[in-house]
Amino acid sequence: MVVYTGDGRDTFGPETSYAEGIVKHVSDHFHVDLKGGEDLWTRLSFVHVRDEYEAFKKKSSGARRFTLVMESIYHMVLAYTCLKKSTPDIFFDTTGSAFTFIIAKYLFGCKIFAYVHYPTISTDMLCLVWKRRFSYMNAGTVSSSQFITYVKMVYYILFGVLYGLVGSTADVVMVNSNWTKNHIRSLWKFSKGNTIVLYPPCDTDALESIPLKGRENMILSIGQFRPEKDHALQLKAFALFLNKKPANTLKNCNPKLVLLGSCRGPDDEDRIRDLRKLAEDLGVAPQVEFVINCPFPELRTQLSRASVGLHTMWNEHFGIGVVEMMAAGCVTVAHDSGGPKEDIIERDVGGMLASSPENYADAMNRAHLWGDADCKENVQMRKAGRERARRFSNEAFEEGFLRILSSL
DSSP states (O other): OEEEESSOTTTTOTTSOHHHHHHHHHHHHHOOOOOOGGGHHHHOEEEEOHHHHHHHHHHHHHOOSSHHHHHHHHHHHHHHHHHHHOOOSEEEEOSOOTTHHHIIIIITOOEEEEEESSOSSOHHHHHHHHTTOOBTTBOHHHHTOHHHHHHHHHHHHHHHHHHHHHHTTOSEEEESSHHHHHHHHHHOTTOSSOEEEOOOOBOHHHHHTSOSSSOOSEEEEEOOSOGGGOHHHHHHHHHHHHHTOOTTOOTTOOOEEEEEEOOOSHHHHHHHHHHHHHHHHTTOGGGEEEEESOOHHHHHHHHHHOSEEEOOOTTOSSOHHHHHHHHTTOEEEEESSHHIIIIIOOBTTTEEEEOSHHHHHHHHHHTTTTSOTTOHHHHHHHHHHHHHHGGGBHHHHHHHHHHHHHTO
């Protein structure tokens, strides 16, 4: 097996081989141990394309117009470079770059296996533009103009047709949720095979050892600091929740919100700075904590303290953070859309669903954050959520993946 990587050979220092460094990094940050011993390195190798990847990032970040088309072209160029260095029998894409399929299939003769986590474009994106709703993917200059909205709709439709054609060249299509499956089936209409749902793996075993009791009046959010995660909604909901403090509050009860996630670079740093400012403007900064780029052991510690888990991304394709919070025994409140709604949460049994700041604030109140975090209702919901999360374990993923391969 060959893995193409944009990392340099010296990423983990001059005295540590890339293979050793990446194995340790994966273990420390994701609690995933690669099995196979010494024999693993006879079957696994890395192809480094750091210079080409840096050029790709620079070009992609510089594309201010027609970004979907430009990034797809850059993906194709990068794929060509990778495949020239090492050509596999099966090109297994997990990045969602469907335009690379035609390079791998028709120029290098590879079979195409795709594991799609999020469609590059979806019917929901088209609806968002058509309804002229402002969002991180639909700027105010577009949503405020009917003419520009029509132009963007034509652009999206044409791109969607191309995306459907190239995606349909895949020989095997796996997706991470029923939400993704429905969108891929509507887009990749000419795909020959079935679209198979394979839920991504979560180390539920490591989280199930966390006791269900002994929790603090703390809300935990897990997710990268990206615009689509909508951390601003979390802060607004938390402010509403604090403003609705009931009369029967326990003495010295002081609910807290912890935003835990990874920061990828300058854009994310700016976003975190804006969120800190928003927390100050809302008057909740003393009760909000940011935990950035923490390793798995610290994540586990935070999960063991939290009574409530919080998720606010609209149309999250799956929601691995939601599963982690449920497995760890948090009463989880997720967005009423996408994977959390269709695949993960059984409403009001193993968690709750919400969509507006008011909905989220009400759910926080229902989770007894002004009272006993370990009350009977919370413990029952934690047990139900943990049971539900077992469907998404590492073992379930491995069994499903091998079953799919053996059936081909």
